[in-house]
Amino acid sequence: MSFMSSASNFFTSKMSDALGWARKYSIFQYPFVTACCGMEYMSTAAGHYDVDRFGAGFPRFSPRQSDVLFVVGTISHKMAPVLKTVYDQMCEPKWVVAFGVCTCTGGFYDNYATVMGIDTIIPVDIYIPGCPPRPENVIDGLMKLQEKIQKGEQSRTLYDPRTKIGRPAHLQQGYSVSQHIKESSS
């Protein structure tokens, strides 16, 4: 992509490329930190690795003001509706990063309390494995996310454990938060 052609001073970029370029260097992230991966997230964000170099240095704690959801740490069944609510509250365009193996697949947990991968609840764009992932690993994932944002790609699929394939989120009878809240309050 080029912004200006030096010869004629003519704007040659496509609008979508310009938008992608602007978005990938101004990531407002929502850190959904639930477990030990948070330590590694903090060390990535802090001065030594300095995630601000990639334009992602400003965590927002309101889903309305953020465009990348960082899910950092194990998600339990009880936390699942909260995560889903936060995801639904975010404005488009939005991306989701699964940080650590617990969010990717459930990790070493295989029990009654843990969600086996957040991609069974919400669509995930980038998976960063590791227990926890090192900051280099996180930055690698972040750069891959930037590539995706540049291209204007967003994941719209949920993982189906029965067929072991991803299906479009709107086709999947995923679990509904409104149902959960209704049942809990009754």
Next chain:
Amino acid sequence: MTPLQRVQEQFSKEVIETHTFRGDETLMIHPSALKVIAKFLKETAELDFNFLMDLTAVDYLFFAGGRIQKEFRFEVVYHFYSLKHNHRLRIKVPVDEKSPEVDTLTDLWASADWYEREVWDMFGIRFKGHPNLKRILMYEQFQGHALRKDYPFNKRQPLIGPKY
């Protein structure tokens, strides 16, 4: 006279068996006598068990790899402590699989409230007379009781994840 001997003397008919190991005393009692004995433990001056330290349950299904068959599947375990006398007592109550229910101790020790809810949540043992016996760790839609030995460790719950 130790707390165990004192209870044994008072309720000899209700005690199923006793066990002592380096000063730790354990009593197995009939479920029907739980309320009376608990009240006795709390209100007798020389015992004065004013602190319910722990309340939990054990599932003896497949115990020792199935080599040991217990008459009753569950045991509810109470740990009492006296702050005044600095002595302890463990009470065990056998619970049947078909009607898993024991009396509540919430009216004697308020701390029994959440313990009993946890035991209900994890083992499915009901506590008769509990003011608010609902799940405490898991959510209402959770199916089954997670710490029962016949609960499949990799069972998936219908509310979470895709439905099919």
